[in-house]
Amino acid sequence: MNIPIYLDNNATTPMDPRVLEAMLPYFNEKFGNAASRNHAFGWVAEEGVDYAREQVAKLIGASDKEIIFTSGATESDNLAIKGVFEMYKDKGNHIITTVTEHKAVLDACKHVEKLGGKVTYLPVKEDGLIDLAELESHMTPETILVSIMYGNNEIGVIQPVKEIAAIAHKHGALFMTDATQAVGKIPVDVNADGIDLLALSAHKIYGPKGVGALYVRRKGPRVKVTAQMDGGGHERGMRSGTLNVPGIVGLGKACELCGLEMESEAKRLSALRDKLQKELTVLEESYVNGNEEHRLPHVANISFKYVEGEGLMMAMKDLAVSSGSACTSASLEPSYVLKSLGLSDDLAHSSIRFGLGRFTTEEEVDYAIEVTKKAVTHLRELSPLWEMFKEGIDLNSIEWAEH
Amino acid sequence: MAYSDKVIDHYTNPRNVGTLDKSSHKVGTGLVGAPECGDVMRLQIQVDDNNVITDAKFKTFGCGSAIASSSLATEWLKGKSIDDAMKIDNMDIVEELALPPVKIHCSVLAEDAIKAAINDFRVKNGLAPIESEKVHH
Numbered sequence: 233m234n235i236p237i238y239l240d241n242n243a244t245t246p247m248d249p250r251v252l253e254a255m256l257p258y259f260n261e262k263f264g265n266a267a268s269r270n271h272a273f274g275w276v277a278e279e280g281v282d283y284a285r286e287q288v289a290k291l292i293g294a295s296d297k298e299i300i301f302t303s304g305a306t307e308s309d310n311l312a313i314k315g316v317f318e319m320y321k322d323k324g325n326h327i328i329t330t331v332t333e334h335k336a337v338l339d340a341c342k343h344v345e346k347l348g349g350k351v352t353y354l355p356v357k358e359d360g361l362i363d364l365a366e367l368e369s370h371m372t373p374e375t376i377l378v379s380i381m382y383g384n385n386e387i388g389v390i391q392p393v394k395e396i397a398a399i400a401h402k403h404g405a406l407f408m409t410d411a412t413q414a415v416g417k418i419p420v421d422v423n424a425d426g427i428d429l430l431a432l433s434a435h436k437i438y439g440p441k442g443v444g445a446l447y448v449r450r451k452g453p454r455v456k457v458t459a460q461m462d463g464g465g466h467e468r469g470m471r472s473g474t475l476n477v478p479g480i481v482g483l484g485k486a487c488e489l490c491g492l493e494m495e496s497e498a499k500r501l502s503a504l505r506d507k508l509q510k511e512l513t514v515l516e517e518s519y520v521n522g523n524e525e526h527r528l529p530h531v532a533n534i535s536f537k538y539v540e541g542e543g544l545m546m547a548m549k550d551l552a553v554s555s556g557s558a559c560t561s562a563s564l565e566p567s568y569v570l571k572s573l574g575l576s577d578d579l580a581h582s583s584i585r586f587g588l589g590r591f592t593t594e595e596e597v598d599y600a601i602e603v604t605k606k607a608v609t610h611l612r613e614l615s616p617l618w619e620m621f622k623e624g625i626d627l628n629s630i631e632w633a634e635h
Numbered sequence: 636m637a638y639s640d641k642v643i644d645h646y647t648n649p650r651n652v653g654t655l656d657k658s659s660h661k662v663g664t665g666l667v668g669a670p671e672c673g674d675v676m677r678l679q680i681q682v683d684d685n686n687v688i689t690d691a692k693f694k695t696f697g698c699g700s701a702i703a704s705s706s707l708a709t710e711w712l713k714g715k716s717i718d719d720a721m722k723i724d725n726m727d728i729v730e731e732l733a734l735p736p737v738k739i740h741c742s743v744l745a746e747d748a749i750k751a752a753i754n755d756f757r758v759k760n761g762l763a764p765i766e767s768e769k770v771h772h
Contacts, residue, residue, distance in 0.1 A: 327645035540673050546638070546646060577671030609707065614702060616651055616677035616694035617670060632669030 237596045240552045241589030242413060245481070248438040248590065254485035255440065258478035262323035266475045267466060271595035277477045282618050284484025289485040292430060295420035300446045300467045301480050308431035309379075311471065311554060312408045315457025316377045316429070317344045324374035328405075330354045330362055331382050331572045332389075337410055341379070350374070358522035358574050364575050370566060378407050382414035382430075382521045385570040386556065386585060387522030388531030390414065397426030399556075406455060412444075413434055416490030417528055418498060422447055422568040428455050434479065437592055439486030443479030446471075471578075479615075483487040493590075501588050502529035508586060509534065511601040515608055517621070521570060521583060530588040533570075536577045538599035538618040539611040541566075544584060547607035556583035564582055578617075578627075638699055639733035647671050647704035649688075653692040655679040663756025674701045674741065678710055678748035680699040682756050687713045688720060693748075696766035700707050700738040703727050721765060 234291045235522045240245065258280055266276025285296040302308045317327065329341050331353045341351045357377045362380065371378075378400040383390045393409060400407040408429035414420055415430075416437035422430060433444040449471065463472030508533045512518060517537035533556070535545065542553030543577050556567030566580035575583075586600070614619040620627060638646070657664045661682055668675040674697030690707035695702045707728060711719050728734070728740035728742035754764040 538696065540697050540701075541645075542673070543696075543702055546699040557723040577673075581670070614649060614694055616666065616675055617696045617698045619654065619694060627670060630666075632671070632675070633667060 233269065233593070233595050235550045235597065235632065236552050237371075237550060237592075237594065237600060238445055238552045239352045239586050239588060239600055240554050240594075241592070242388075242585065242587035243554060244441065245436045245438045245589050246591060247435075247440055248486065248489060250489060251438070251439050251482045251485045255386060255478045255482040262477070263286065266477055272418070277475075279473055280477055280481045284480045285488075285492075287484035288432075288609075289447075291420075291491045292299070292415060292432070293452065294447050294449060298447050298450050300448055300470050301483075302444050302446055302471055303442055303474060303476070304435070304444040305410060305433035306336040306444075306621065307346045307411050308332070308433075308444050308565060310340045311446055311457055311460050312343060312429040312431060313337065313340040313377070313379055314460055316406060316408065316455075317349050318458035319456050320376040320579050324372075324376040324405075326350045326352070326354045326372055326374040327377045327379060328354060328367065328370055328375060329379045330356060330381070332356050332360060332384055332386075332569045334410055334412070334601075337381070338380055348425055351590075354380075356572055360384060360387050360521075360569075361523055361526065362396070364392065364399060365371050368399050368403075371399065371405065373404070375400075375403055377464075378405050379407060380407075382409045382411035382420065382529045383414050384522065384569065386567060387533045387573070388413070388528035390418065390528060390581075391523040391525045392526075393427070397428075403428060406453075406564045411593060416487065416494060417492070422449065428453070434483035434486055437486045437490050440479050440482040443476050443483050458590045486563065487542070494585075497527040501592070504592060504594060505530055505532050505586070505588055507594075508532055508588075508601055509598050512536075512604055513575070515605060519579070520607075521573060530592075531585065533583055533585045534606045535570075535575070535583040537579060538615045538621055539581055539608055542580050544607055544611055546584075547610055548584075548603050551603055554585045554587070556580050556585070572579050623631060641732050642699055642703040642734070645697045645706040645732070646699045647694075649702060649706040651692050651706065651713075653691075654691065655681055655692050660759045661756075663752040663754070663759065665751025665753075665755060667747045667751055668697070668744050670696065673697060674742050674744060676701065677750040678705060678708060678712075678745075678752045680706060680717075680752045680756060682717060686717045688715050688717065697741065697744075698738075700732070700734055701744060702742040703732055704734075704741045705748065707731060708745045708749055711748065714751075717756065720749060721753055722731065723749055 264277035266277040397407040406428040435441040450577040521533040526584030570580035686723040693705040725742040725746040
């Protein structure tokens with residue numbers, strides 16, 4: 233077992249050696265520009281890209297012609313939201329999204345607002361899921377796009393995508409989903425789910441950083457987005473720029489491996505995750521954040537009340553995890569995702585996200601349980617809030633000097 | 636963010652963790668910060684008849700820098716008169732622990748806790764609290 237142990241697989245994943253192997257020839261011997269149509273170097277690169285396009289399409293039940301390669305999910309989100317707004321603004325100017333989206337979606341929506349668009353940011357329920365009736369109540373004839381993430385990056389909850397798509401379509405809007413955390417982890421099928429646009433990224437699925445894709449539906453309906461990058465008209469004119477051939481080949485291979493191994497991996501990881509969660513919630517005053525039933529198999533977000541997340545992570549320095557707390561003078565604000573579940577600030581500050589992955593072993597999970605328990609106990613011994621809680625003092629009865 | 640060796644040392648082996656009897660008139664207690672801001676410090680001093688601090692204890696809810704700042708503060712307080720303790724400046728803590736700019740507020744909180752503890756002691760013993768006019772760095 234190597235220390236530190238990596239349990240932050242929602243942030244990024246290590247590249248699978250099989251992906252690296254597939255990519256290597258495309259850095260040197262197969263270095264051609266996939267857009268070079270008149271010599272063998274170009275054809276070989278194009279073959280690699282075409283094959284990858286099929287691999288990506290297959291994982292999400294799409295056709296290869298519907299895959300647009302990008303630099304990652306942030307670009308895909310931007311292209312989808314800004315691109316749909318520009319393309320369809322004569323039809324309407326309203327977009328619906330949720331408050332728990334990734335910043336790439338939220339900030340792209342803010343941008344659209346500056347261009348005259350109207351955006352509804354749906355709240356979520358305590359378990360992190362949206363209320364379908366509330367979504368429907370906000371649909372208007374002006375609504376052109378509903379953009380709601382598939383699986384959440386911080387708490388792992390899986391939105392009822394199929395039902396959301398049905399509501400969007402019933403009211404004549406397109407449905408886009410940021411599926412960065414879900415693709416490759418759970419079955420995602422653009423046709424069964426009714427998805428019109430979908431963003432995904434390679435580095436969350438054991439592929440390389442700097443490459444991703446946007447799925448854009450071609451049939452029923454044929455969806456178009458206005459390019460956000462002008463140039464040589466690559467990717468059916470939707471995303472100019474010389475293709476990142478090694479990256480794309482890596483993304484393709486990563487998708488293929490996920491397709492083959494996802495089912496058994498999901499079982500293995502959810503068993504490990506459940507063990508971790510069960511052991512850690514034995515600790516007094518610890519709470520799981522987000523819906524536990526509709527949740528990605530590898531994620532557990534747990535709040536340990538009366539200890540602060542960043543301080544806690546320091547005591548868990550042998551574990552690479554992530555905290556919902558940001559204790560810097562620039563931002564004392566804890567995670568907006570956790571706050572939108574209705575968590576009080578102190579509970580949000582006390583949260584740790586565990587993200588298991590393909591290379592996580594049971595031995596590592598056992599070690600993580602031990603380290604975390606020890607750290608929480610240590611920090612509670614240091615915590616005045618824990619002492620007050622133990623003495624039965626209501627913390628809300630104290631007049632805190634906010635700073 | 637990388638922590639300095641001194642922060643790690645205080646965090647790993649915090650000095651003077653604990654609780655003094657806050658009802659004693661020889662004990663001053665300062666409780667500063669707020670749970671929703673992610674840091675709360677409680678600093679306590681035991682003062683003798685010559686107004687010298689003989690013991691200091693802390694408990695802190697917060698990040699590593701906040702814990703280290705309050706641990707360091709208790710070390711510095713012991714043996715100081717309450718007047719000298721009042722002169723401890725947050726920038727001394729910043730310097731000693733090599734805190735980065737984003738963690739300066741942790742030292743400010745420690746200074747506030749010291750002053751609050753001393754003033755609590757002063758009020759308990761019929762002395763006027765000292766208003767700090769200092770503008771924090």
